[in-house]
Amino acid sequence: MFNDILNDDFSSTKGPKAIPVTLSTRIRLARNLREFPFPGRAETSQRRAVLTKCMEAMHDIKDLDSSYAVEVDDLSELERQILVEKHLISRELSDVDEASGIILSKDRNCCIMINEEDHLRIQVLQPGLNFSKVWKRVDALDSNIESEVSYAYDGDLGFLTACPTNLGTGMRASVMMHLPGLVMSKNMDKVVNAVNQLGFAVRGLFGEGSDASGSIFQISNQQTLGESEGAIIERLDKTLQNLVRQEEFARKKLLQDDGRRLIDKVSRAIGSLKSCHLIQSAEAMDLLSLIRLAADFKMLPDSYRSTADRMFIEIQPGHVQLAAGKPVEPDDRDYLRASLLRQKFAKAPFVKTDG
């Protein structure tokens, strides 16, 4: 049954259609049970008690699907990798040895991790930019769980968390953004600095320490203390909307100042995807980034934006092995990845220009 989750392509088929610049919105809440030590300081038996208690508390929550509840130990290495690549669980949880678990929602846009760094990490993901919808859902989940368990909460500090960087709201709100215009115009460093100054972090597609292949960046709040959830989200939302405008401006300028070079890049990306027989993830992501951009520029049909978003996930090493039905060495993965991409872009039209 768990195979359904692995094989399902839910990153793009559910929810609104893929839109330019903003790929997805995510909010996660860190919560801990009052009567147990944080996972990092707990005995295995205590961790197991937390796991059982949480699973029971969530069993009847309507938004969740208890048949998609699973212990991390029961997942193979490949299955864990797949979930990481789908942004459903963290790399940290995938490395945990014992007494950790996950539960998914029916539409698979929510995933709750148990005994990661905190007892509970409640997260909701949604394509596009839509904080209010995502907040409503994560807040409802949080309330439902709280009606069954007792959270560690301090009147002054707010929610208590294993790491002080999460103290207070325990909330991390983030958006995945596609910023090729800012990257190509070499403005990204400046933008990262400005965004950091506002108290927000900028990371790559796979979070902390990952690189920005495909010009995809994850932007999130760093502060969790001393500000309400609503205030944090409002500030972040404003910053992101400004960022969208900057990206749009950068794209327009690139097209005006050196349109031919841009068209050359986009068109060659299509050519490479149609013709490659060996390709590594990083190059594939950079090509897919150009496909997304081409769709935004109306150089390719809109549907290729969603195709690119789906491929960003499906070309990852775990997904390539899942599709092959077996573990595959890196060289052979590059070959299978190329076959997949050739097939997906076989019918993509080349960019046409007049002059």
Added chain:
Amino acid sequence: MFNDILNDDFSSTKGPKAIPVTLSTRIRLARNLREFPFPGRAETSQRRAVLTKCMEAMHDIKDLDSSYAVEVDDLSELERQILVEKHLISRELSDVDEASGIILSKDRNCCIMINEEDHLRIQVLQPGLNFSKVWKRVDALDSNIESEVSYAYDGDLGFLTACPTNLGTGMRASVMMHLPGLVMSKNMDKVVNAVNQLGFAVRGLFGEGSDASGSIFQISNQQTLGESEGAIIERLDKTLQNLVRQEEFARKKLLQDDGRRLIDKVSRAIGSLKSCHLIQSAEAMDLLSLIRLAADFKMLPDSYRSTADRMFIEIQPGHVQLAAGKPVEPDDRDYLRASLLRQKFAKAPFVKTDG
């Protein structure tokens, strides 16, 4: 009328079909008139006298077409460049100011330069590897001219030339070879060393000082003294046949050891040629080299070998401007070059593989 020469695509339509590895054979003879100083030491009036005398001497030679006799001064810069790119005249001749000329054969495989470094440079070019045919023709031309003028010749030294490196036979025999197998397998340095040791020189597509874009190399004799023309050609021919075998072996080994990577390269080259909107000559030549290789490997129809050979010339800066009908800046040339290549390769099939 001279426009006919410029526009004609005679590098590939005349003579035998393009074959693997060996692009063309060339022999040129350096000759000087006994009664005049070498061009570099001559007064303009003397150079002009040489030009007139030579043009008259060649006027009635059947193999030549006196209506294609022209003074270099009368050619525009672009026209000179075109002739260099077609390998009909040397860069040196194209830079000469006064009293130099050329005369072409009817089939345009012969070009005689007057007042380049020597009074006469008689050269015959032919697609494929065929020294005997080329020698026969250049030898006949030489005899015909000698019946009209008196060559500077010494019983001990042979033909006297402006530069001692041409003394004796005055002959430079060369072959243009396509050696991507030896380049990709990183054996080219070793091969160049070995070939040098045998007294032969290895240069790029446009002779001395040009680089080896497109994996095309020109191999020629360095010695002209102390050996008969026949002996030089025989030694060179043997060396070249050995080189062809080494290239074939390198290709077979590449295909065996890392066939996927080779197929990836070739297939992506097709993709790039179908999709580029800006491209410089050097990259274009490297892509065309892979097209030629693909035809040799039967990954593309045979006709693409000739297309590649034709394009090697037509993508050169002068030819791109000729096609545009006006002088064009480098950036715009890259754009026009890309348009030409996209059009030529629009229908090229992608490489198919089973596994």
